[in-house]
Amino acid sequence: MKPVILDVDTGLDDACALLLAARHPELDLKAVTCVGGNVGIDDVVANTLTVLEAAGRADVPVARGAGLPLLQPMKAAPHVHGADGLGDLDWPRSTRTPVPGHAIELLRDVLRAAAASGELVTLIPLAPMTNIALLLRTYPDAAAGLREIVFMGGAAGIGNATASAEFNIWTDPEAAAITLTAAAELGIPVTMYGLDVFYDVVVSRERAQALSGSPAAELARKLIEKRSELYGDAGASIGDGGAVCAVIDPAGMTTQRFPLRVELAGSWSRGRTIVDTRDWTSDLNNDPHGQSTSIVDVVTTVDGGRYAELWL
Ligand code: BDR
Ligand code: CA
Numbered sequence: 001m002k003p004v005i006l007d008v009d010t011g012l013d014d015a016c017a018l019l020l021a022a023r024h025p026e027l028d029l030k031a032v033t034c035v036g037g038n039v040g041i042d043d044v045v046a047n048t049l050t051v052l053e054a055a056g057r058a059d060v061p062v063a064r065g066a067g068l069p070l071l072q073p074m075k076a077a078p079h080v081h082g083a084d085g086l087g088d089l090d091w092p093r094s095t096r097t098p099v100p101g102h103a104i105e106l107l108r109d110v111l112r113a114a115a116a117s118g119e120l121v122t123l124i125p126l127a128p129m130t131n132i133a134l135l136l137r138t139y140p141d142a143a144a145g146l147r148e149i150v151f152m153g154g155a156a157g158i159g160n161a162t163a164s165a166e167f168n169i170w171t172d173p174e175a176a177a178i179t180l181t182a183a184a185e186l187g188i189p190v191t192m193y194g195l196d197v198f199y200d201v202v203v204s205r206e207r208a209q210a211l212s213g214s215p216a217a218e219l220a221r222k223l224i225e226k227r228s229e230l231y232g233d234a235g236a237s238i239g240d241g242g243a244v245c246a247v248i249d250p251a252g253m254t255t256q257r258f259p260l261r262v263e264l265a266g267s268w269s270r271g272r273t274i275v276d277t278r279d280w281t282s283d284l285n286n287d288p289h290g291q292s293t294s295i296v297d298v299v300t301t302v303d304g305g306r307y308a309e310l311w312l
Pocket of ligand 1 (some may be wrong): 011012013014038077080126127152160166167168239240
């Protein structure tokens with residue numbers, strides 16, 4: 001089994017990712033950490049506990065993390081995920097509480113244990129990277145427990161929050177820049193599952209309607225129905241769930257290795273991920289701030305049908 005941790009801002013599509021990570025027999029979900037993003041941190045924590053309970057995984061530790069981006073105010077997305085972040089579904093809410101302490105303390109503890117045991121963990125951030133930046137700057141030794149980071153965020157092409165920037169990076173650009181710089185310095189392999197493939201794993205309403213027989217299946221059906229309804233489509237992308245598919249089944253995608261930087265200034269381009277697709281090998285030390293440049297495996301294509309079947 002592959003040990004994984006999810007960092008989430010649950011979120012309808014984070015819920016799709018959580019269900020898959022909690023239920024897939026090849027994944028060992030060690031912990032889930034929460035960050036403000038799609039909705040405020042209180043709703044993120046409540047939604048995350050609720051989804052894990054539906055998945056029959058109340059055993060997975062959940063921790064509350066940063067409620068606000070490092071520098072700028074929060075700009076949540078209730079128009080995409082509903083006022084409560086979980087589509088305002090008619091669904092029983094969990095009464096569980098998160099573990100005591102901050103998310104970075106849970107991450108630190110799980111990763112230090114992983115380093116000691118040699119069973120390294122894949123960290124899957126599906127949200128603004130505030131918690132990850134705080135972790136890597138506060139407890140850099142915890143990186144020894146990481147096998148890799150596979151994050152949903154960014155885009156080589158167009159954005160969604162703005163024409164330039166993808167929502168997770170746009171929400172906390174400084175955190176993304178710190179995470180990428182720290183990953184380069186600490187030698188952590190990074191994969192970017194960005195907007196270029198985010199919408200390509202689609203589950204039709206028809207297929208979703210066949211999901212029944214357990215709370216996890218019922219919730220999965222409701223998530224697809226709600227996302228389809230919000231977008232007015234015949235089906236819905238599982239969004240963040242695709243990044244979990246990528247960890248389970250890397251053969252279902254193609255990647256290319258490029259330097260990746262985050263735009264921190266710019267009047268129209270703040271939060272953009274700049275994927276350097278030039279012949280870059282001679283240009284790595286040209287960062288204007290003297291920071292280390294992260295060389296990232298950028299996901300360029302996914303087999304959407306294959307990943308949709310995997311999720312179903
Ligand atoms: C990302 O932003 C959020 O709306 C989704 O949960 C996903 O993580 C897509 O830009
Ligand atoms: Ca998300």
